[in-house]
Amino acid sequence: MNTKIYKQVHSLASQLLEAAQKEDEQCFEQRYLELTALCENNAGVERKDHPVQWETLADFTDDTESALALYRKALALAHDISSEDFIASINYSMALLLQQNKRLDEALACALLSKAATELIVDNELKREAFKLVKSLQAATKS
Structure with a gap:
């Protein structure tokens, strides 16, 4: 991944978190628009269009x-570059969002994909969290 873009995404994510914690809606909106513009400007550009930017934008999207839709875009890019780390992370984030919205069958499907991808990576924390989420969702969908 392009280091400059990674640093921009990381910086904007940090600023978005800080604005959210301070409940500074104006700053949050500005940084969100900057991240959106970064994603759109890099869309389709080789070596610049990367799942991390789209996943981050999705993380800060309220709707x-x-x-x-943003997670799906990130997931497609993650598959394009065969990044099991991003595939696991994005599916996990999607599963959590779907769970929060009571879409448990869809959440379970994403959690299972995340869990499967974690078997190919070294992130033990994500492995544990994906496994716990699958168990929780399996129990919830059986009731």
Whole structure:
């Protein structure tokens, strides 16, 4: 991934978190628009269009359907570059969002994909969290 873009995304994510914690809506909106512009400017550009930017944008998107669309875009890019780390992370984020919205069958499907991808990565924390989420969702869908 392009280091400059990664640093921009990381910086904007940090600023978005800080603005959210301070409940500074104006700053949040400005940074969100900057991140959106970064994603759109890099869309389709080789070596610049990367799942991390789209996943980050989805993480800060309030509307469920819009966030899911962004996660799907990130997931497609993650598959394009065969990044199991991003595939696991994005599916996990989608599963959590779907769970929050009581879409448990869809959440379970994403959680299972995340869990499967974690078997190919070294992130033990994500492995544990994906496993716990699958168990929780399996129990919830059986009731």
